[in-house]
Amino acid sequence: MKPDGGRGPASRYWIFLKQHPSLLGYGILLTLASSFGQTFFISLFVPSLLLEFGLSAAAFGSLYALATLGSALLLPAAGRGIDHIPLSRYTLLVLAGLCASALLLASAGSVFVLGLSLLGLRLAGQGLSPHTGLTAMARYVPASRGKALSIASLGFPLGEGTLPLLVAGLLNVAGWRTGWFLSAGVVAAVFLPLSVRWLRTSEIELDPRKIVRLPYEEEGGQTATSGRPTSNRHWTLSEVLRDGRFWLLLPASLLPPFWATGLILYQAPIAQIKGWSLTGMASAFVAYAVARIVSSLAVGGAIDRWSARVLFPAAVLPMGVGVVFLDVFTGLWAAFAYLGLLGTTTGLNSNLKTALWAELYGIRHLGAVKSLGAGMMVLSTAAAPLVVGVAVEQPDLVPALLRSAVVSVVVGSTLALIAVRQRRAHP
Numbered sequence: 001m002k003p004d005g006g007r008g009p010a011s012r013y014w015i016f017l018k019q020h021p022s023l024l025g026y027g028i029l030l031t032l033a034s035s036f037g038q039t040f041f042i043s044l045f046v047p048s049l050l051l052e053f054g055l056s057a058a059a060f061g062s063l064y065a066l067a068t069l070g071s072a073l074l075l076p077a078a079g080r081g082i083d084h085i086p087l088s089r090y091t092l093l094v095l096a097g098l099c100a101s102a103l104l105l106a107s108a109g110s111v112f113v114l115g116l117s118l119l120g121l122r123l124a125g126q127g128l129s130p131h132t133g134l135t136a137m138a139r140y141v142p143a144s145r146g147k148a149l150s151i152a153s154l155g156f157p158l159g160e161g162t163l164p165l166l167v168a169g170l171l172n173v174a175g176w177r178t179g180w181f182l183s184a185g186v187v188a189a190v191f192l193p194l195s196v197r198w199l200r201t202s203e204i205e206l207d208p209r210k211i212v213r214l215p216y217e218e219e220g221g222q223t224a225t226s227g228r229p230t231s232n233r234h235w236t237l238s239e240v241l242r243d244g245r246f247w248l249l250l251p252a253s254l255l256p257p258f259w260a261t262g263l264i265l266y267q268a269p270i271a272q273i274k275g276w277s278l279t280g281m282a283s284a285f286v287a288y289a290v291a292r293i294v295s296s297l298a299v300g301g302a303i304d305r306w307s308a309r310v311l312f313p314a315a316v317l318p319m320g321v322g323v324v325f326l327d328v329f330t331g332l333w334a335a336f337a338y339l340g341l342l343g344t345t346t347g348l349n350s351n352l353k354t355a356l357w358a359e360l361y362g363i364r365h366l367g368a369v370k371s372l373g374a375g376m377m378v379l380s381t382a383a384a385p386l387v388v389g390v391a392v393e394q395p396d397l398v399p400a401l402l403r404s405a406v407v408s409v410v411v412g413s414t415l416a417l418i419a420v421r422q423r424r425a426h427p
Helices: 009-019 021-037 039-053 057-083 087-106 111-140 142-152 155-173 176-200 237-241 244-265 267-274 278-306 308-315 317-328 333-361 366-392 395-421
Strands: 226-229
Touching (some): 009 021, 009 142, 021 039, 021 087, 021 111, 021 142, 021 176, 039 057, 039 111, 057 111, 057 366, 087 176, 111 142, 111 155, 111 366, 155 278, 237 366, 244 267, 244 308, 244 317, 244 333, 244 395, 267 278, 267 366, 267 395, 278 308, 308 317, 308 333, 308 395, 317 333, 333 366, 366 395
16 A cells, blocks of 8 residues: 555645645745846856957856855845745745846946856856745645755756746847846746735734644644654754764755755866767756756655755765766767766755755754855855866866865765764753
8 A cells, every 4th residue: 555545646746735825826836936146047048248348258158256255144144034024925035036136237337246146146046946945845834844945946957947948039030138127027927926925825823923833733733744853942043053964064055056056067177088979968968957846846755754864975975986987988978977967966866955954953943054055055156167167277186186076975875874863962
């Protein structure tokens, strides 16, 4: 007999969607909104920006790295506001900031204003939009936290799969400024009102300061529909920083975005080193996208059944195996295997680490804990292009780079396993 009365995973997801349509729609909307601040979206406008502002690729790269670094430093302070401000108001602030940043870029007349707009897009888009949506999922649906995070995370591949084609078509008939004016208009006219409407019809407590214990939690930190233990107290950020488990878990949390950013950014020179055509390498990204979606959905039910702390140490391992394929084999099939396994870890990691922080440290200060981790993640993605870029400029260093990635995966997974096996500390 299957769990839940014999229902399969697809059936359970469908029932869950019907139970929480507004809240889950809100989560998807916020992760989709993050697209406007993601590298894949901004990169579509880079040729036009270089021409408009007379910048070299290196100069723009430095400006972009500086904006990314600034957003990483601001994210922990801005992200903890979700623990103190009603969620509808916090969402308005985040999306209003995203809209304002898009408008600023659309009207930019100097490199300084360009840099400010990029800072705003990286902070409100890449940083705060997914932080807001995923924190809400982890906080308000503890008994089915994994499925909620998996469904909300579908906004990421949805944006990656649709927006590049739309922007490419737009740039063929209109200028880059029109593209950013339209982006701001979509955020203001669609994302902002729809997200607030769905929040207000989701029947959740919007003020995080009023959350003491959710009605479907039992005493002792057990959820009503699951016997899995969760934290029976709500840790403050300072308490988390004094918990050794957090620092042991951090490498496994940061390694996937670090290596994915660096290796994907330099996919063209890596393909050249391996003797693969750019067309072949690009086609292999289908494996990445499919694996990311499948693993993201699959891990949701697994989190609800076994808990994130059981699954998290293994989540980074598929990426390590994928990098081994990239290092050892030269056939184009290895590109599909490598990117498919990289996508698997990306899908697993993004959901597991949010659920893990909630399980270990409670939900009252989840925004502060998650935004600290997100800020460190953005810092790691800012450093990755430098590390990988140095290696690809000297092809002889690429094998050593890939083997160091595999070693880092093994170390990160081992440290995470040690952390989750430790007894809960008492700060």
